[in-house]
Amino acid sequence: MNILIIGGGVCGTSAAEDIRKRDTDANITIVSDEPHPLYSRVLLPHYIHGMIPRERVFLKALDWYTEQNIELVYDEVVALDCAKRSVLCATDRTFEYDKLLIAGGGTVNRLPLSQRPRAFHFQTLEDADAILAALCERDGEKTVARIIGGGFICMEFVDLFQKADFETHVHLKDDRFFGKIIDRETSDYFASLLQARGVIIHAHDVAKEFQNDTLTTNSGNHACDVLGIGIGLDARFLWAMQAGIEMNHGIIANAFLETNIPDVYAAGDCAEYENQLFGRRRRVGNWTNAQMQGRHAARVMFGEREPFTAVTSYSASVIDIRIAAVGDADPLAADEVIARKNGEGRSLLYMRDERLVGAVTINRSFERAPLTKIISAKTSVSKIKDRLSDPDFNLSELI
DSSP: OEEEEEOOSHHHHHHHHHHHHHOSSOEEEEEESSSSSOBOSTTHHHHHTTSSOGGGGBSSOHHHHHHTTEEEEEOOEEEEETTTTEEEETTSOEEEOSEEEEOOOOEEOOOGGGGSTTEEOOSSHHHHHHHHHHHHHTTTSOOEEEEEOOSHHHHHHHHHHHHTTOEEEEEOSSSOSSTTTSOHHHHHHHHHHHHHTTOEEESSOOEEEEETTEEEETTEEEEOSEEEEOOOEEOOOHHHHHTTOOBSSSEEEOTTSBOSSTTEEEOGGGEEEEETTTTEEEEOOOHHHHHHHHHHHHHHHTTOOOOOOOOOEEEEEETTEEEEEEESOOGGGOSEEEEEEETTEEEEEEEETTEEEEEEEESOGGGHHHHHHHHHTTOBOTTTGGGTTOTTSOGGGGO
């Protein structure tokens, strides 16, 4: 059996590893558009901060692929022919498959000014190398850093620039951080935490150009030595769309990570899959989810008909602030949102049909584990819902 995996990150590699355990004879090929074996995106900030050497970010050596009889190909997919069950790459190489897993993650959303010197995205090892070089170059100098965006990648930049002792500015196109997962009040609260730590925030300030150490926005010209851009990920692939694979915000898949095309699966950041636990389609972009979905897709390929219902979470450390999103953290899909407030800590609990489906925690990391268990167990909270707003109520009592 020929199994082709598009994407050499944790999702695709985890799938390949699981497939090899199940079938020692299968022909497994991974096509990766990055020229590296598997590395940890989670460890990239640690590498930039100097906490670990560059080689520590790699999770697999090239020898591992040889030992596992997995072919790792550095190339870019440009076309998919589902009728012929073949994939064409940029180098004109063609790969045939019996089963295909699309685990390519996605590409960062870019701006015209993304190509300017000292304008950085933060997704790949090359991005981390470039950011580290810029930080070292400015060492000891007064540096003004500006960031475009208001989500988790934006927070990575805030953390990097603040710890480098840069004057750090964040430019928001509207006036909210994490606009898809928290309300305005919580966004304002989070902004106050950043401001108390020296971060300067510019609301309703859209970037237009970056050159000659100047960032031009709708509010004027601003001194800018380095620019971080974190405006999300595009998880749609033109070649997949042209091949007839259904897409929305990502590749549409059912609860078993199967697309509308037979023997074609989608997993990881690019998959917008039907989550039966939450009763709706979701696209989840975090490391744990990608790893788990890669393994799950492998099991489905070999006949295990279990839906993917894992509750995963994403977190970020920003200076000394810790924020995490757990489960289906979407206020628009919730019947009710319950806030738990205590000092600099806050949690938002997202309720639907009298049960907890998602949460966001700020400086309350100790709640992350019990929240995950409560969501997974589909525990009804109707009898104690009035106590959930009490920040001293121990959520572990619901487990």
